[in-house]
Amino acid sequence: MSTTTYHLIGTRPPRHDGADKVTGRALYGADLKLAGTLHGAILRSPHAHARIVSIDTKAASQHPACRAVVTAEDFPETPDRIVDLGEGDTPLSYIRGNMLARRKTLYQGHAVAAVAATSPQAAAEIAALIQVVYEPLPCVLTAPAAMAKGAPLLHGDLRCTEFGQPTTEASNVADHFRQVMGDSEKGFAEADVIVEREFTTSTVHQGYIEPHTATALWNNDGRLLIWCSTQGSFVVRDTVACMLDLPVSRVRVTPMEIGGGFGGKVPVYVEPVAALLSKKSGQPVKITMTRREVLEGSGPTPGSFIRVKIGAKQDGTLVAAQAYLAYEAGAYPGAMVAPAATCVFAAYDIANQTIDGYDVVVNKPSTAPYRAPGATNAAFATETVLDEIAEKLKLDPLALRLKNASKEGTRRADGAKFRRIGCVEVLETMKAHPHYTAPLGEPSHAEAKRGRGVAVGFWMNAGLPSSCTLNVHADGSVGLIEGSTDIGGSRTSIAMMAAEVLGLQADDMRPSVVDTDTIGYTGVTGGSRTTFATGWAAYEAAQDVVKQMKERAAKLWKVDEVHFADGVFSAGEHRLSFKELAARVGEVGAPVVGRASINAKGPGGSFAGAIVDVEVDVETGKTSILRFTCVQDAGKAIHPSYVEGQMQGGSVQGIGWALNEEYFMSPEGRMMNASFLDYRMPTALDVPMIDTAIVEVPNPVHPYGVRGVGEANIVSPPAAIANAIHAATGCRMRHLPMNPPSVLAAIQQC
Amino acid sequence: MPSVYIPALLRSATGGQELVKVPGATVREVVASLEREFPALVGRLVKDGRLLPNLAIGIDGEVSFLGLAEDVGPEQEVQFLTAIKGGRSEALS
């Protein structure tokens, strides 16, 4: 556990953007108003699967308020090719196709054409004037249906890759991979208890409150300027440049303040369309999605079909595990099933494993990452099967987990071997937590039953490049320039890491998140990497500042060597604090500007566990959360309030996923609940306080021991709640969400 | 010499060996050595100088951003992990 003492790290200073955000002054994407801005609107497909016979834009173009109309034909004529925009190899045609459909629409809400007009109302009216003739086609909405023989094919040209080898078979399965370790058949033969279950989980949305929005200006100097709400300005720059066939030097992306993302604002949706409209109209164009468009047209996270089989010895030793993971990618390949495979048994040391993953296209919106993408669905299966094994073996569920917990040196089925991780420490903290042994209390009425459940989850986190510049000012304050979108206070955590090196307070730092011209390449705010990687870059930039300040001091004092400790530069009799020296830098040299760019390696991965008490009304099937505790390994909590905030936010998203949230699809593939009234996310009334326990098992490679904490916390709640419902009712839940109808159905069947 | 963890599905190419040691200071060099020693691996990891799209490089258990260009220390282990995205349009193959 962490022992180093710091003057600033681990404290809770107010965030630098706090005043702007509580006064309404902070500028989010939709708040930007460039002179002469036109408003864009997108026409979307009413059909889940249809051939586009014709698009007639004449009536729309002739409307007096219309300034431009675009369709897929307006993308430059470049041959298709494979591009890697940070999420692996993808055909350019798929990326463009999701922006504006060509030949076919693949989901209801698929963008077909767009217009720019003088007001948002006019734009919506004009978009409706575009005449599209569709030839509707049969649709497929779930992975098993899409994998069935004779299923309608989304992409005539999609060929399944089987174990890394191309096949010639046209299919809705883009990829089938298998990870094998040991011999699972042999393992199962040695097992005393085997539990095998099937699970289904519905499509859910990230549910950020701010809709996607972008303003684009195709400037008269030929440069394309974009202001948008994104988790990664450089990904937007590279994607837009690629789609529009421009060199990246011609595109500048300015990230505005962002109203949540959770992975859903990694992909690009409206930026290239606004750019094409601006090019045609010669004016800036802003496109802001409606909530319906967000739900129907931006990426939710995959629904899935999962089969998990686990075998254990009488003493609880897990000897074999098998998983079949079929994930719905939505309209284009990329269901994040590989991370699901990585995470499905990651918490346990099991010698014999076989994991099959299927990336399956279906007629639903192209999916996007959502907080530990893939892992929550998988943990729902594994962690409820383990609960059943514990029950059969009459073992405490945490004791069973601890007996098999992964630790340093444990190999996963994907071949990776864990470095120092905090799985054991998280489980021990859960076991020792007062919540785990507290009395459940009496049910509130005769038809109510109470139960407690636990589960644990893993997310591997990401590293990737980050850059940082520090400008030392004469009053000893430091301007910190970085490129990581700040979604939850990260600019303050990052500033604290630099300030710790410099012996300064958080208040001495002036952090800014800037555009793609102004800072070196920085990867997305995603993969729980921002505090880890950009914070590390800030640490290195601060080291660069110290080095330069020492040189200035040496010159000032005419000495060879200068020491720096606790914020004070010294040599013999000479002593100057950081601020005193900053004021005198100009006497002996150039301004001090520290820089660093890193390719952060070794994010280390984070484990998080949930303990939850529920009350189930067995007459209505309604489940209420009575008490919830989240335990997570943060490596080192830089700003504990923001770490707790991630844990609480992820937990409540997990509660929503568990109990309410889902895309209701009609058989024709229409989303029946595309509003916040019917897509029901938790409100303040639906949840209790969320207790947190931060575990600190330092990440050995990071200067402060940081592990990202943004994601692992969402992984375990649905499984923990399912286990709690079982404890209350004796019934096993195998479908998400566990809403009143599905709980009632389970009660009737068990 | 760095070690390489051979995925189970490719182990027929290494005569069943799970962990092999081959010389190389970058992943690219390691793969070249592997292919020299186990010719059956040619085309199974790298094609036309590029990592196959279904694979990602892991070094000591963590995904490498640089892939084939990543440095490998003599004590380190290289793994071939499952890439996040697969999928292949026929028009491109």
Add this chain to the structure above:
Amino acid sequence: MKVHVQFTLNGEPAEFLAEPRQTLLECLRDNLNLTGTKEGCGDGNCGSCSVLLDGQLVTSCLVLGVETQGQRVDTVEGIAKGSTLHPIQKAFIDHAALQCGICTPGFLMATKALLDHEPNPTEPQIRLWLANNLCRCTGYDKIVRAVQAAAAEMRA
């Protein structure tokens, strides 16, 4: 045909020209350039656009701009007294009750409405009054605590 609307905005007389179909949210953001009030859904289900209309908490996306004729409207821009933050604003910062901050203006207005009505609310009362405001980032824990702290501070 635009309508000339005169009303009291954050304590000051103000006026604007509105198309009859424009919502109060649009009038605030587009006609009066007060972009502190946010749009999360446009149909009354997220609370990001919450303002006070004659002291009553409303979602401004469901009110027409022309309906505010002669009324009093209070928005997030009017909570602070000059350069001094209101205790509710300060409590939200000190208790880390915002992450992305897009829901914050709405929560501040809902909290103000609650504390104007009930200076010493219980936790269930707080949760009930804030139940029309969605926050996807925080899980509400720190928001509820910030409201409790602000209430205590304002009673002191």
